[in-house]
Amino acid sequence: MNYFEKMQFLKENTFHSKKSIFNKRDILICLLSIIIGISVGYLAQALKLIINFVTNFFYFGKFSFELALPENNHLGYYAFFIPIIGGLIVGLIARFINPSVYGHGIPETMEKILINESLIQKRMLFLKPASAAISVGTGGPFGEEGPIIATGATLGSAFGQLIKMSSEERKILLASGVAGAVSAAFGSPFGGIFLAIELMLFEFKPRSLVPAALSVIAAEFIRMKFVGDNLAFTMSLVSLPTASMDIICYFVIGIFIGVISVGMTHSVHYCESIFEKLPIHWMWWPALGGIGVGAIGVIEPKVLGAGYETISSILNGNVIGHFAASLFILKFLAWLIGVSSRTTAGTLAPLFMIGGCLGVTLSGLISYLFPFIQLDPKIAAMVGMASLFAGVTRAFLASVFITLEATHQFWAAIPVLTGCVAAYLISLFLMQHSILTYSLVKKGIIIPNEQINVTVNDHQKTDNKK
Incomplete structure (x- = not known):
């Protein structure tokens, strides 16, 4: 077989016999x-x-x-x-x-x-x-x-x-x-x-x-x-934690936030059911929710609106102690009332603010109980916002990357990833459906990534029944 015959053979059997992945x-x-x-x-x-x-x-x-x-x-x-x-x-x-x-x-x-x-x-x-x-x-x-x-x-x-x-x-x-x-x-x-x-x-x-x-x-x-090069959440530079105890603490924070994320999700479902039972037309629900939001907004105006500036303030360590705890509670209540009233809403920014305050509060509590552990409140805020997002929405990788890219604090990747893993696992263990999919499942819609895995024991039980 000469050269031209070899090339013809390769052309016929290689280039045309396989279908391209991209067309x-x-x-x-x-x-x-x-x-x-x-x-x-x-x-x-x-x-x-x-x-x-x-x-x-x-x-x-x-x-x-x-x-x-x-x-x-x-x-x-x-x-x-x-x-x-x-x-x-x-x-x-x-x-x-x-x-x-x-x-x-x-x-x-x-x-x-x-x-x-x-x-x-x-x-x-x-x-x-x-x-x-x-x-x-x-x-x-x-x-x-x-x-x-x-x-x-x-x-x-x-x-x-x-x-x-x-x-x-x-x-x-x-x-x-x-x-x-x-x-x-x-x-x-x-x-x-x-x-x-x-x-x-x-x-x-x-x-x-x-x-x-x-x-x-x-x-x-x-x-x-x-x-330009302005970030969604501007914050001062953080450094990579050098103590292994810090990473363990962020994992513990992620566990607590995972439990709280489950409680928040169930709270939304419960409040939504209350609105559905009200003897008024659903057209009035957002206005009724506005009563609660307005009342809380008079107490603490920072809960109003998207709050991106407040999130940046939390990430820079300017919201700590009792203020962080109170802002966590009030923002959560305002968001809970507002989102349950079925108004037009975005959940990511509120979760970031609530989670950031929660992370700061939990890190402060750890430092109070164990004085030899001093966690960076800025990293704790990042861990809190990412972990709550992961636990509530089940968008695990998205929560990690949005937090890191929106702040450009890539040195905090390990703490953020640690907290998200913990919160995500707790959410998966304690709750079958996320806040984003619960209403869909109620309508009979099957969510591809929320199907329960069949274990070997399940197969054995099925075989024994046969």
Whole structure:
């Protein structure tokens, strides 16, 4: 066999006999993912401006897009009524325009993937951000990231509907929108990818991973055009713990936070059932929740709004002792009442604030009981926010990477990972469904990564019965 015959043989038996993992259709999806990432990046910045406008209007009586914090208002006791007004407006939007504006954002997106072939109404592209801006801008103790994630998912689904695609391809575009939204909100590209994998895709395949990666790159590019190298949560540099006892303490903190995350999840389910039993129309629920939020906001204004500045203050060690403990309780109560009333809400930022305060409080308690152990409150805050996020949402890897990337404190990787592992294991052991999937399971929807594993003993019992 001469040279040309050998080349012909290799061509026929090597290059054409194997099907490529990546094809032209996948390249189209990648290109669309880049467009989605760019669009989500701009939409995220637009949502922040709208929230600023709503906050300025309701709390300061002016028309401005400048950054404004509800906690800095000078309304006194009149601030009590602002969350009620916001809840009433959101309820009216849900009642007379579209009830889909209710919810965290992430569970509703998961539902569309699992039972609706990743089809989302296109008008949600505007309704969800609008209702979220009203909810957060009027003092709702929620984050803006949930609506941004829902908007990214809607954008991905919309592209999948404009171009004829299969449900699997739409799911990839939808997940790419979610990944880009997390990157746009927190400056966390890896966190966005892993959140999409853990909560949307339930798989780790190249044809899903590459589009998500391209989307976060595009979204991060747009984010840098607006904020430069500013971080979501700015904090001073931390160092790697040198004592093995510190790592053990962070594991113990993770265990306690895991137990608390289970209690928080059950509390939300219980309060939601109370609202469902009320003899009033569900349209009034957000306004009713606004009463509780407004009352707590008068006591401690820092619980109002997304609270990113407060989270940064916690991470810098400026919130410690009794103040951290009280802020943990009050923020949790405000979030519990607000989220149970089914208003438009993002859960990530509240969990970060609650978890950060909890981590600082537990580290202070350890140092009080054992004076020879002195934990860094800044690292403890990071461990707390990441661990609570992992325990409540079950997005284990996303919780680690979002915390590290949003702060750029990569030296704290081991403590954060240690706490997240502990909280995640406790959550898995004590609770079958997370806060994001409980409502879906009640509807009979099967969650792929929450199926109970069949053990060898189960097989043996089945064989014995036969």
